[in-house]
Amino acid sequence: MSTPETHGPIYRVDKFTVPAAGRDEFLGRVAQTQAFLERQEGFVRGLVLEQTSGPGVFNFVTLVEWSGPEVVDRVTAAVTQFHKETGFDRQELLRRLGITADIATYAPLDV
Numbered sequence: 001m002s003t004p005e006t007h008g009p010i011y012r013v014d015k016f017t018v019p020a021a022g023r024d025e026f027l028g029r030v031a032q033t034q035a036f037l038e039r040q041e042g043f044v045r046g047l048v049l050e051q052t053s054g055p056g057v058f059n060f061v062t063l064v065e066w067s068g069p070e071v072v073d074r075v076t077a078a079v080t081q082f083h084k085e086t087g088f089d090r091q092e093l094l095r096r097l098g099i100t101a102d103i104a105t106y107a108p109l110d111v
Contacts, residue, residue: 007068007069008068008107008108009044009065009066009067009068009108010065010066010068010069010071010072010105010106010107011063011064011065011066011105011106011107011108012062012063012064012066012072012103012104012105012106013061013062013063013103013104013105013106014061014062014063014101014102014103014104015058015060015061015101015102015103016058016059016060016061016062016099016100016101016102017057017058017059017099017100017101018059018060018097018099019097019098019099021097022097022098022099025093025097026060026093026097026099027048027060029088029093030048030060030062031048032086032088033079033082034046034048034062034064036078036079036082037064037075037079040071040074040075040078041071041074042066042067042068042070042071042074042075043064043065043066043067043075044065044066044067045064045065046062046063046064046065047061047062047063047064048060048061048062049061049062049063057100058102069107072105
């Protein structure tokens, strides 16, 4: 098995456990962020997934494919600025709605 590539596409995968009472507010914020991400240079595609079966604890997953790892720092800074300009505090939302998040970046492997 090889190690992750340092070139080629890179994936941001965010997994969330969202209580039912916070679902609509959470999805509203996700939609706003997804729309912003789609306008960024290097965006390839994005998905928002809701769990429909299985024992997993995460009931929502967002996935964004970027053209390469060089995009990540620039987009991360742009998202931070976007949230600042719109008055959105992600940590406050997670805390207030009781949301648990697992956020990471992944590179494809040749297996």
